Amino acid sequence: MAKLPRAVTELVNNLERLPGIGPKSATRLAFYLLTTPEEYVAGLADSIVKIKSQVKICQKCWSVAEDDICEICQDKARDKNLICVVERVIDMVALENVGGYNGVYHVLGGAINPLEHVGPEDLKIGELIDRIRDEDTEIILATNSTMEGEATALYIKKKLENLNSKSQIKITRIGSGLPIGADLEYADQATLARAMEGRREI
Numbered sequence: 792m793a794k795l796p797r798a799v800t801e802l803v804n805n806l807e808r809l810p811g812i813g814p815k816s817a818t819r820l821a822f823y824l825l826t827t828p829e830e831y832v833a834g835l836a837d838s839i840v841k842i843k844s845q846v847k848i849c850q851k852c853w854s855v856a857e858d859d860i861c862e863i864c865q866d867k868a869r870d871k872n873l874i875c876v877v878e879r880v881i882d883m884v885a886l887e888n889v890g891g892y893n894g895v896y897h898v899l900g901g902a903i904n905p906l907e908h909v910g911p912e913d914l915k916i917g918e919l920i921d922r923i924r925d926e927d928t929e930i931i932l933a934t935n936s937t938m939e940g941e942a943t944a945l946y947i948k949k950k951l952e953n954l955n956s957k958s959q960i961k962i963t964r965i966g967s968g969l970p971i972g973a974d975l976e977y978a979d980q981a982t983l984a985r986a987m988e989g990r991r992e993i
Contacts (some may be wrong), residue, residue, distance in 0.1 A: 799825065851922070853898040853915050854880050863887075863895055870894045875931040876919065876947065878902050878940065882975040886933065889983045894931070897922065902939035903946060911946055920950060929961040931987075935974050 795803075799821055806817035824832055848854075849861035856862070863869060873894030877883050883896045899914040923930065932947060934940035948962050965986040975983065 852896045853900060854883055854896060872926060872928045874923065874928060875933050877933050878935055885975045886983060889980045892987060902934055902943040904939045916947060916950065920954060923960060925958055927959045929963060931963050931965065933965045
């Protein structure tokens with residue numbers, strides 16, 4: 792096996808830690824960066840540093856933002872009583888790209904997964920309940936159609952149903968159009984549009 796310079800090996804090892812990047816892809820990327828102009832590599836490195844130093848977490852919906860409150864939550868034209876609950880920010884981005892949805896979001900930060908030691912207390916479920924406690928609200932449960940996503944949706948449904956609140960809470964689930972086991976980020980726009988239109992009460 793060829794012995795690579797230490798800097799290349801370190802870069803390959805770091806790239807391998809990215810989701811979906813295996814050893815071969817990491818090596819190809821490392822050698823691609825090695826042959827590109829230094830200005831591009833410096834710009835890429837600067838962009839990576841900036842997402843850690845300049846991107847904040849919205850204190851209302853737990854999405855990403857430039858300020859303490861994201862643009863969607865600040866938008867007065869959005870229906871604040873229609874909340875779409877998603878696992879990750881990338882799922883919210885996928886739904887926004889479809890267009891036509893005029894509500895707001897709530898990002899859980901994952902799904903309940905005992906095998907990975909992720910419980911309800913590790914997600915933003917308590918924050919969701921606090922957010923809608925005294926508001927007439929429709930909650931759209933748009934967690935992924937996986938075992939973990941379904942378990943998370945059912946857990947949230949039970950928590951909301953047992954909530955001692957004066958407000959009216961309607962709970963719906965995104966409809967068919969997403970196959971079981973599918974992640975939102977990989978679905979095409981037409982499929983996501985049908986899923987949103989076909990949401991149902993659960």
